[in-house]
Amino acid sequence: MKIAISADGPNLKAQVGHRFGTSPYLIIVDVASGDIEAVPNPGASGQRGAGMQAVVLCISRDVKAVLTGYCSPAAQKQLRANGIEVLTSLNGTVGEALEKYSKGELRTSARVKPIKGKAIVARGALIHAIRSSAKQFTTLLPVLVGVVLVLGLFNAFASRDFLTSIFSGNPVLDTLWGACFGSIFAGNPINSYIIGGELLKYGVSLFAVTAFVVTWVTVGLVQLPAEIAALGRRFALIRNAISFILSIPIALLTVLILNLIGGAP
Amino acid sequence: MAIFPVAMLAVYGILFLVMPDKASMALKSSGTVFLNMLVPLCLVFVLMILINLFLKPAQIVKFLGRGAGIKGILLPAAAGIISTGPIYAWYPLLRDLKGKGAANSPIAIFLYNRAVKPFLLPVMIAYFGWVYVVILTVLMVLGSITVGYSLDVLTRKEDG
Numbered sequence: 001m002k003i004a005i006s007a008d009g010p011n012l013k014a015q016v017g018h019r020f021g022t023s024p025y026l027i028i029v030d031v032a033s034g035d036i037e038a039v040p041n042p043g044a045s046g047q048r049g050a051g052m053q054a055v056v057l058c059i060s061r062d063v064k065a066v067l068t069g070y071c072s073p074a075a076q077k078q079l080r081a082n083g084i085e086v087l088t089s090l091n092g093t094v095g096e097a098l099e100k101y102s103k104g105e106l107r108t109s110a111r112v113k114p115i116k117g118k119a120i121v122a123r124g125a126l127i128h129a130i131r132s133s134a135k136q137f138t139t140l141l142p143v144l145v146g147v148v149l150v151l152g153l154f155n156a157f158a159s160r161d162f163l164t165s166i167f168s169g170n171p172v173l174d175t176l177w178g179a180c181f182g183s184i185f186a187g188n189p190i191n192s193y194i195i196g197g198e199l200l201k202y203g204v205s206l207f208a209v210t211a212f213v214v215t216w217v218t219v220g221l222v223q224l225p226a227e228i229a230a231l232g233r234r235f236a237l238i239r240n241a242i243s244f245i246l247s248i249p250i251a252l253l254t255v256l257i258l259n260l261i262g263g264a265p
Numbered sequence: 266m267a268i269f270p271v272a273m274l275a276v277y278g279i280l281f282l283v284m285p286d287k288a289s290m291a292l293k294s295s296g297t298v299f300l301n302m303l304v305p306l307c308l309v310f311v312l313m314i315l316i317n318l319f320l321k322p323a324q325i326v327k328f329l330g331r332g333a334g335i336k337g338i339l340l341p342a343a344a345g346i347i348s349t350g351p352i353y354a355w356y357p358l359l360r361d362l363k364g365k366g367a368a369n370s371p372i373a374i375f376l377y378n379r380a381v382k383p384f385l386l387p388v389m390i391a392y393f394g395w396v397y398v399v400i401l402t403v404l405m406v407l408g409s410i411t412v413g414y415s416l417d418v419l420t421r422k423e424d425g
């Protein structure tokens with residue numbers, strides 16, 4: 001069984017961390033084997049959501065009890081809901097807290113019993129789940145409306161003739177253009193197949209059409225604001241950048257393998 | 266975030282003054298896109314309620330968290346392939362999962378595998394041939410793992 005002790009330092013001589021969410025370390029102890037691991041607390045930065053980051057770490061490490069000075073009610077609720085015991089109001093060194101826990105000296109006032117047993121879907125829980133989901137939606141809805149309006153503009157102004165006029169016949173440049181246009185446009189992938197098929201008829205290379213089809217779904221400049229709002233700026237920008245870059249080798253490999261096998265359309 | 270849709274409405278307003286025909290076409294197209302989005306959005310909303318009710322963060326972390334192993338690849342890959350509707354209808358659910366402990370890698374794998382659409386394969390085969398479709402599909406699935414792994418490495422510092 002593992003327990004986690006919030007700590008100001010990475011060893012047993014460190015003081016017990018006053019706050020679970022923002023203490024510099026979480027000392028994870030396997031009570032059975034005696035193994036000790038000092039893990040940097042992901043919530044130590046103290047930014048918003050710090051407590052939840054520490055909670056997620058404890059859950060992922062299969063911790064069964066948390067020992068700390070203070071744990072916020074929200075974090076306690078999440079820990080208890082996942083069957084993790086929470087013991088607060090601790091001070092002294094980590095080693096002293098561990099010894100007290102091992103001797104059962106903490107089984108009185110500081111102990112908060114975990115909630116056990118099967119969850120019953122009460123009406124209150126259902127209402128809370130609906131409210132929570134609705135809140136997520138309403139937060140993102142304005143951005144989604146903006147994205148839909150942009151798509152309308154693209155559908156109105158971009159035409160197949162416009163696209164075919166851009167491709168010059170240079171395979172390298174056309175592949176890049178294909179990736180660029182696929183990144184800008186969005187919508188049902190079936191549209192990319194139709195447009196791609198037309199581009200092939202006009203003599204655009206299969207490299208370009210493949211890059212176009214790939215980036216149509218995997219890269220989304222139009223929906224980037226929505227992705228940033230939902231998943232964070234760093235995630236959205238890096239994911240789209242990697243997907244764009246990857247479309248080039250995927251396009252090259254697809255066509256090269258196809259030509260090797262002899263199955264070109 | 267309200268600035269973006271307000272700006273778009275302003276663009277439409279200007280467009281209606283200078284090019285009313287195109288503006289009407291664009292607005293009509295937006296309406297169609299939005300209507301097509303409604304059913305997947307409803308599905309996503311129901312899924313979010315179910316996840317909030319029955320899935321504990323521990324389970325999400327176990328299957329989609331950092332260190333989930335092969336489960337963290339296969340599960341989101343399968344989910345991405347079978348998911349329907351436009352991607353922006355799924356953003357609220359993905360945000361919810363991320364908030365509950367899902368790592369960046371499975372989310373990226375899900376998003377990338379949305380390019381693989383089994384029910385659209387007949388159309389794709391009709392335009393490009395089945396050999397092309399098989400090669401591209403395999404490379405896309407492998408590509409999704411590359412994207413997921415790269416994102417995991419590049420955003421590791423952010424997650425601590």
